[in-house]
Amino acid sequence: MKRALEKACPSCGRRVALEATACACGARWVASQPTGPEFRVPRVGMPVAAVSVIALTILIEAILLAHEAYVSPFVWAEAIGSTLVYLARFFVPVLLVAAYLAYRGSRQAQRAPDRYGGGRLARAGLVAALLLLAVHAGVFLTRAPRLIENRRIRQEAATRANLYRLAWAIEAYRQQYGTYPRRLIDLQEMDPHLKPAVDAWGREFVYSTISGDVAAAAPMPFQRYQLVSKGPDGILGTADDIVLRDDVLLSGGGSGTR
The missing domain is CATH 3.30.700.10 (Glycoprotein, Type 4 Pilin)
Structure with a gap:
């Protein structure tokens, strides 16, 4: 508690009272010490997390789709469609979470730009997540009749x-x-x-x-x-x-x- 009420002399290092303007060594303070950091780094956690999840999703899906197209060259469109429908059950929830993180990051950057950054990154991530969700939804709708028939x-x-x-x-x-x-x-x-x-x-x-x-x-x-x-x-x-x-x-x- 006592050290909290003292400060160190920048010349000799001796501890003096917090309100003192001079030290026994002859050094003097010409200005008060800053109470906080002069510059705050904006937080970009949510936008970075959203974009990272989306990029990882795209990478995994691209690898799996390329593999399906390689092993089924004559029916690659059918193989890719079936794979996208199968992957949707895993990646659609992930993309929804990524879209939520991107939306929250964009809103925070708009409301408090001095504390939160990455607004453009968050908006780009939100657009990418919505596009991927639209692709999965479109493939599912086009294949829904066949899925129903196969289930029957x-x-x-x-x-x-x-x-x-x-x-x-x-x-x-x-x-x-x-x-x-x-x-x-x-x-x-x-x-x-x-x-x-x-x-x-x-x-x-x-x-x-x-x-x-x-x-x-x-x-x-x-x-x-x-x-x-x-x-x-x-x-x-x-x-x-x-x-x-x-x-x-x-x-x-x-x-x-x-």
């Missing part, structure tokens, strides 16, 4: 796989008990660890069976059991139903192929 195909394939898995369990039940199960839950008598199968839309399959005598007398193709997925619309009896009769897969009640 994957869901139907997963549903067919579950249907065949259930059909195998039903046949195993018949071989063990001599008859088809009345309900799908009866399959757990054969295997208590068997989980109820659902289609790709999270709905349970509709199961029905008829007696062996009726099935033997029925015209081809005969039916001993039937498994039905209600399809994407969740309504039974519509064109998007996926039907499995015995080991024959049908779609919407149409003709099936083995």
Whole structure:
């Protein structure tokens, strides 16, 4: 505390009172000491951080896109589009953060230019982030129909796989008990660890069976059991139903192929 109320003589280094104007060595102060720094360096943390993130994003995406174009020279446009859609889930949040940092940096530079700098850098970073976001959004919109179709195909394939898995369990039940199960839950008598199968839309399959005598007398193709997925619309009896009769897969009640 005492040293805070003293100052050092610039000539001999002796400690004297803070308000003293002369020292015992004969030196004198001709002006008061400055209370703070004469020049403040403006802060540019947010603009620099935003531009750094954007530059790193551009570099990573450029490397990945160049690799995709190199390994797929004949379908490079398709490969680049698919890669951009895939990368969007990772880099869009990063670009949003970078845009926010650039916006904050620009606002700070406008409101307090003596304390914050890098206004032009922040505005350039904001424009770059918005352009990259627009590119990702444009690619996603152009590929959205294909993405939806691919998702539908994957869901139907997963549903067919579950249907065949259930059909195998039903046949195993018949071989063990001599008859088809009345309900799908009866399959757990054969295997208590068997989980109820659902289609790709999270709905349970509709199961029905008829007696062996009726099935033997029925015209081809005969039916001993039937498994039905209600399809994407969740309504039974519509064109998007996926039907499995015995080991024959049908779609919407149409003709099936083995």
